[in-house]
Amino acid sequence: xxxxxxxxxxxxxxxxxxxxxxxxxxxxxxxxxxxxxxxxxxxxxxxxxxxxxxxxxxxxxxxxxxxxxxxxxxxxxxxxxxxxxxxxxxxxxxxxxxxxxxxxxxxxxxxxxxxxxxxxxxxxxxxxxxxxxxxxxxxxxxxxxxxxxxxxxxxxxxxxxxxxxxxxxxxxxxxxxxxxxxxxxxxxxxxxxxxxxxxxxxxxxxxxxxxxxxxxxxxxxxxxxxxxxxxxxxxxxxxxxxxxxxxxxxxxxxxxxxxxxxxxxxxxxxxxxxxxxxxxxxx
Amino acid sequence: xxxxxxxxxxxxxxxxxxxxxxxxxxxxxxxxxxxxxxxxxxxxxxxxxxxxxxxxxxxxxxxxxxxxxxxxxxxxxxxxxxxxxxxxxxxxxxxxxxxxxxxxxxxxxxxxxxxxxxxxxxxxxxxxxxxxxxxxxxxxxxxxxxxxxxxxxxxxxxxxxxxxxxxxxxxxxxxxxxxxxxxxxxxxxxxxxxxxxxxxxxxxxxxxxxxxxxxxxxxxxxxxxxxxxxxxxxxxxxxxxxxxxxxxxxxxxxxxxxxxxxxxxxxxxxxxxxxxxxxxxxxxxxxxxxxxxxxxxxxx
Numbered sequence: 001x002x003x004x005x006x007x008x009x010x011x012x013x014x015x016x017x018x019x020x021x022x023x024x025x026x027x028x029x030x031x032x033x034x035x036x037x038x039x040x041x042x043x044x045x046x047x048x049x050x051x052x053x054x055x056x057x058x059x060x061x062x063x064x065x066x067x068x069x070x071x072x073x074x075x076x077x078x079x080x081x082x083x084x085x086x087x088x089x090x091x092x093x094x095x096x097x098x099x100x101x102x103x104x105x106x107x108x109x110x111x112x113x114x115x116x117x118x119x120x121x122x123x124x125x126x127x128x129x130x131x132x133x134x135x136x137x138x139x140x141x142x143x144x145x146x147x148x149x150x151x152x153x154x155x156x157x158x159x160x161x162x163x164x165x166x167x168x169x170x171x172x173x174x175x176x177x178x179x180x181x182x183x184x185x186x187x188x189x190x191x192x193x194x195x196x197x198x199x200x201x202x203x204x205x206x207x208x209x210x211x212x213x214x215x216x217x218x219x220x221x222x223x224x225x226x227x228x229x230x231x232x233x234x235x236x237x238x239x240x241x242x243x244x245x246x247x248x249x250x251x252x253x254x255x256x257x258x259x260x261x262x263x264x265x266x267x268x269x270x271x272x273x274x275x276x277x278x279x280x281x282x283x
Numbered sequence: 284x285x286x287x288x289x290x291x292x293x294x295x296x297x298x299x300x301x302x303x304x305x306x307x308x309x310x311x312x313x314x315x316x317x318x319x320x321x322x323x324x325x326x327x328x329x330x331x332x333x334x335x336x337x338x339x340x341x342x343x344x345x346x347x348x349x350x351x352x353x354x355x356x357x358x359x360x361x362x363x364x365x366x367x368x369x370x371x372x373x374x375x376x377x378x379x380x381x382x383x384x385x386x387x388x389x390x391x392x393x394x395x396x397x398x399x400x401x402x403x404x405x406x407x408x409x410x411x412x413x414x415x416x417x418x419x420x421x422x423x424x425x426x427x428x429x430x431x432x433x434x435x436x437x438x439x440x441x442x443x444x445x446x447x448x449x450x451x452x453x454x455x456x457x458x459x460x461x462x463x464x465x466x467x468x469x470x471x472x473x474x475x476x477x478x479x480x481x482x483x484x485x486x487x488x489x490x491x492x493x494x495x496x497x498x499x500x501x502x503x504x505x506x507x508x509x510x511x512x513x514x515x516x517x518x519x520x521x522x523x524x525x526x527x528x529x530x531x532x533x534x535x536x537x538x539x540x541x542x543x544x545x546x547x548x549x550x551x552x553x554x555x556x557x558x559x560x561x562x563x564x565x566x567x568x569x570x571x572x573x574x575x576x577x578x579x580x581x582x583x
Contacts (some may be wrong), residue, residue, distance in 0.1 A: 018397075028387050119345045239527060254419075
């Protein structure tokens, strides 16, 4: 055994409290997170399979899923585009008010969803500041699926910006210099050098914004109108079933959503590992 | 504008380098990454307009509508006994959830960063799980456990305990949704700091507890505060999870966000926005403190 390994072994032994801290961690994690989530799956397993299937493929449930996933996808894509512009402006340019703009990006993280919800509903209502401009054009945002989209764009933005921003900041300047010195135009440099380096971060930000939007409730319900089969999102359908004491139905819908979010989480983790490998390989 | 000299300073070494290049080499612009000025203007405009419409306007709207019926109505709404009860409940729930997550966060971060063990990555993933669970589902799972029809419901009723539609349920749901906040800030920092300082203290004869309070805790204090800040903001503003388990009794089980909903649905719009303005103010204070703490963290 070399001296180094001996030292390492020694080091591991010095710090106290491994058993007790890991024990408390596992206990608390099981009590607060794992047991409750397991209860959800146990409850769903109690349902006969055909009943479960009937609930999650009912017209109302299917419409709610379609609305939640479809609008979340659209909102995440919108955030990807505008978020990229925001990141580029924040990282690459110096202009008055840049620091304030940077701080503003975090507002959707900090502002409670119910506050955002009533503010957006008031803004886009027919008499609201934005609504009264759009209504003459025949565009109705509040109490339509478009309103849900607006709310999901609001809550998703920081996920894209805060994921891409650090990667663009750390991007090796020399790569761009090299491309430019070899005669690449500014556009080609951006497209073929910068863009591929931030793709993993863009995808991660997109997936995070999407995952957050799918489960979002507070900011959406005030502006949505909540009409069954028109503007009723999946989380709201869960709440409605709970209020009707149809716990099994609520659980079935919840399980579908939870499995979808776990798949998304897995995707995000894979993307992040891919991203780390790629950035790790850069000189 | 004050930032400009710093950027120029950063480019200086490069200019120095270009001076020793033979004269025949073409002189390049200071920073090759400078975009054309029209591109600059377009990108900045898109960013400013987008953030202005989607984020600043709703925020301004909260304060404008809060005072839309006058200052009198504003303060009357805040002095209302139901509002005060909601504020008290929100503060209590936030305190419980922050305390619980600080305790758990410190203990779990100690186990994760000071020792090597198998399954560590799985543990970190499991701790992060609540982030990817819809708030509504976070409430639902506690109803399935402790509700009347839940697994422990009959036992709780028989023994006179009330969890769902009461404070314990609200606290549990809030702890669940804020679960990863503190530990997320601690783990990366403690991992980076390693174990050398603790080893030094221990080898000099300090006890484990003394080492923790005099060495580890001072080292992570700003990250800990940062986690507390984010945890508190989320705990006070949580709506979906709390809404499912609360029971919505005015003056009793309504937190501030739920009280806002009740006022809004009862067509007391100005009052709803008055209470909302308190939470919006909290959000703004949180953001300012966040920037201060980030500067502190960057310093260290």
